[in-house]
Amino acid sequence: MSARAWTATAMGFREQRRRPLLLILLVVVPAYVVTRSIAITEPTPRRIGLPGGGTVLTTMKELHGAIMAGTAIAFVAGLCGVFVMHAALAGDRRLVLAGFRPGEAVRARLVVLAVDAVLVVAVSLLVTALYFTPASWLRFAAAGVLIGLIYAPLGALLGAVLDKLSATYLMLFIVMTDIGIVQNPMFGDGTPGRLAPLLPAYGPTRVMVDGAYSAPFHATGPLLLSLAWTGALLLAVTLLLRRAVAAHG
Amino acid sequence: MSTFALAGGSFVREHLRARLTLAMLVLIPVFFVVIFASVLGQFAKALGGTMAGEATSAISAGWAAAFLCGALAFFQVSSSRGADRRLAAAGLGALHVALARIAAAIVLGIVVSAVAFLTLLVRSGIAHPAHAAAAILAFALVYVGVGALIGSLVAGPLEGSLLVVLVFAVDVFSGPSMTSSGGVLSYGPSRDAATLLIAAGTGHGSPGGDWLAVAASVLVALTVALGAFWLAARSRA
Numbered sequence: 132m133s134a135r136a137w138t139a140t141a142m143g144f145r146e147q148r149r150r151p152l153l154l155i156l157l158v159v160v161p162a163y164v165v166t167r168s169i170a171i172t173e174p175t176p177r178r179i180g181l182p183g184g185g186t187v188l189t190t191m192k193e194l195h196g197a198i199m200a201g202t203a204i205a206f207v208a209g210l211c212g213v214f215v216m217h218a219a220l221a222g223d224r225r226l227v228l229a230g231f232r233p234g235e236a237v238r239a240r241l242v243v244l245a246v247d248a249v250l251v252v253a254v255s256l257l258v259t260a261l262y263f264t265p266a267s268w269l270r271f272a273a274a275g276v277l278i279g280l281i282y283a284p285l286g287a288l289l290g291a292v293l294d295k296l297s298a299t300y301l302m303l304f305i306v307m308t309d310i311g312i313v314q315n316p317m318f319g320d321g322t323p324g325r326l327a328p329l330l331p332a333y334g335p336t337r338v339m340v341d342g343a344y345s346a347p348f349h350a351t352g353p354l355l356l357s358l359a360w361t362g363a364l365l366l367a368v369t370l371l372l373r374r375a376v377a378a379h380g
Numbered sequence: 381m382s383t384f385a386l387a388g389g390s391f392v393r394e395h396l397r398a399r400l401t402l403a404m405l406v407l408i409p410v411f412f413v414v415i416f417a418s419v420l421g422q423f424a425k426a427l428g429g430t431m432a433g434e435a436t437s438a439i440s441a442g443w444a445a446a447f448l449c450g451a452l453a454f455f456q457v458s459s460s461r462g463a464d465r466r467l468a469a470a471g472l473g474a475l476h477v478a479l480a481r482i483a484a485a486i487v488l489g490i491v492v493s494a495v496a497f498l499t500l501l502v503r504s505g506i507a508h509p510a511h512a513a514a515a516i517l518a519f520a521l522v523y524v525g526v527g528a529l530i531g532s533l534v535a536g537p538l539e540g541s542l543l544v545v546l547v548f549a550v551d552v553f554s555g556p557s558m559t560s561s562g563g564v565l566s567y568g569p570s571r572d573a574a575t576l577l578i579a580a581g582t583g584h585g586s587p588g589g590d591w592l593a594v595a596a597s598v599l600v601a602l603t604v605a606l607g608a609f610w611l612a613a614r615s616r617a
Contacts, residue, residue: 152534156542163546167553207542214538293400296455299541300404303447304411311416318419 135231139239146218147243157211157247161203161255169196169262180322182341183349194317196263197271197343200255201336202310204275205282208248209302212286215244216372217295223376233377237369244287248279263343270342270350277335277357282306284364285331291371316340331360384476387467391484394460395452405448405488409496412444413437414503437504438512438581439574441496442519443552446570449489450523450530450544453605456481457531457612458540464613478609485528485605489520507583515577518594522569523548525601532608572597 147153174190181187223236252275265271285305289298312318313327314336327333334357341350396402464481468474493516497509506512526547534540551568556575572593579586 150536150539152539153536153542156539156546160542160546160549164549167549171553206545210538210541210545214536214541217537294398295459295537295541296395296451297398297400297404299451299455300401300408300448304404304408307416308411312419315419 133235136235136238139226139231139236140242143239143243144246147247154250157207157250158254160207161200161251162258164203165196165199165255165258166261168199169259172196177317178321179316179340179344180320181345181349182337182353183345185345185349186321187344189344191317193263193343196259197265197339198310198315198317198336200259200275201278201332201339202306204248204252204255204278205310205332206302206306207251208279208283209286209289209306210299211244211247211251212283212288212368213290213295213298213302215240215247216287216290216368219372220291220375223372227376233373236376237372240372241365241369244283245280248283249276252276252279265343266346267342267348270338270348272342274335274339274342274357277338277361278310278332280361281331281335281357281364284361284368287368288364288371291368291375310336328356331364334358334360383472384480387472387477387480388483388487391456391460391481392487395456395484395488405492406495408448409441409444409492410499412440413496413499416440435578435581437500438506438515438577439555441500441512442516442570442573442577443548445489445493445496445516445520446523446551447544447548448492449485449520450527450548451541452488453485453524453527454531454540454544455527455537456485457528457608458535458537461612464609468613474610474613477613478606481609481613482524482602482606485524486521486602489524490517493517493520506581508580508585511580511586512577515573515580515594518573518576518598519570521598522573522601525604526569528605528608532611569597569601 169192172192172195174192176188177191177194178186178188179194219236219240223231223233223240226236227233252272256272256275286298286302289301293301309330309332313330314323314332316322323333323337334353334355337353338350338357341348341353460481464477468477472480493513497513497516500506500512500516501509527544530540530543530547534543547569551570554568554571556571556578572590576586576590576594579590
């Protein structure tokens with residue numbers, strides 16, 4: 132990484148540090164949502180489908196914690212994506228005019244976005260750990276990271292093409308539909324429906340369910356699908372940001 | 381046309397001009413009432429609440445109106461500060477700008493509430509339609525106050541929208557009949573409107589005390605919103 136890219140990244144983090152309310156909210160929002168949803172849910176028995184075809188008998192209380200962790204990660208990471216993109220479009224064009232390469236400015240934004248997403252994932256998983264022990268922490272945590280790495284660039288893409296209000300509304304709409312309902316094993320027969328694999332959170336949610344309840348790994352397909360979504364979205368947002376900041380340079 | 385009406389109309393058009401915003405203002409209430417309500421009964425049962433059937437459809441209409449209007453009012457204050465100050469300084473005055481802003485927020489709140497109410501009516505019918513319409517509008521107006529207050533205190537769009545989400549989440553999780561647990565957090569900003577809406581959804585009328593409580597919460601919210609819009613438009617020069 133060049134000196135200019137380091138400087139841009141350091142400035143990005145300094146900007147974040149000067150907004151203590153943002154850091155507080157990145158911790159409080161997922162922590163509250165996960166804690167409260169687990170605390171107030173009854174331990175009603177619930178049978179759900181696992182990747183690989185098996186089923187497991189769990190409780191709504193355990194399920195709710197895992198699902199709300201995913202929902203909180205997706206929504207907060209998505210909103211971070213929306214507004215990091217807006218800030219980038221406003222400020223990074225000037226950096227390019229001042230002599231930065233578009234890639235350097237973009238990389239700095241993506242690093243800040245990734246760190247925000249990782250912070251939200253870490254808080255969500257730490258809070259979940261107080262109430263629930265998954266069969267595999269590695270897979271459970273990886274699923275959380277994948278949700279963050281899918282929804283943060285998705286939010287950035289929305290932020291690039293929509294105004295702030297529309298992007299915020301659409302983020303709520305997508306997260307509620309995708310993770311809140313379609314992928315949610317708390318509803319229906321406990322297994323995602325036929326159209327579920329078309330939505331971005333299908334892969335990581337199945338990896339999360341697998342990590343939560345299954346000792347052996349059965350979610351190769353969903354993991355590959357998650358990685359494909361992550362790669363495609365990160366590539367799309369990188370190209371879009373580079374074009375956007377360079378177009379006016 | 382008076383300057384006030386012209387400014388108010390422009391503020392409404394400012395949001396409706398973005399076609400996706402307009403689409404979301406219609407789609408999200410429909411989504412909440414038609415799709416989300418179908419699983420909300422199971423969700424409420426998992427939380428140990430008693431809400432089911434018509435009440436879940438009704439309350440989801442209120443929540444949709446609340447979130448949409450909260451985010452809308454937040455962005456109205458936070459994104460328009462500069463323009464509003466110039467309008468006020470150019471002769472409209474801070475109070476008139478604030479009144480035009482709040483009139484626009486109320487009009488948009490009525491639009492969102494009407495969509496949510498009509499979806500509710502078509503989907504499941506409702507025993508007390510007038511009560512339900514008033515309660516959904518109350519949700520919207522209470523959140524105009526919440527969003528405007530946050531907008532007057534918080535400048536950053538990410539921080540502000542996260543704060544709107546946090547208030548909304550606290551409110552939803554602590555709503556009447558959603559959970560059996562009580563405590564201080566069970567008094568969210570839309571609690572009175574939710575009580576009225578659930579009663580209307582289950583075919584019960586509400587006593588005068590409940591109506592007074594809702595009227596008071598709406599009045600407080602709109603007063604707070606007016607203050608927030610006024611503060612945002614006031615010149616610092």
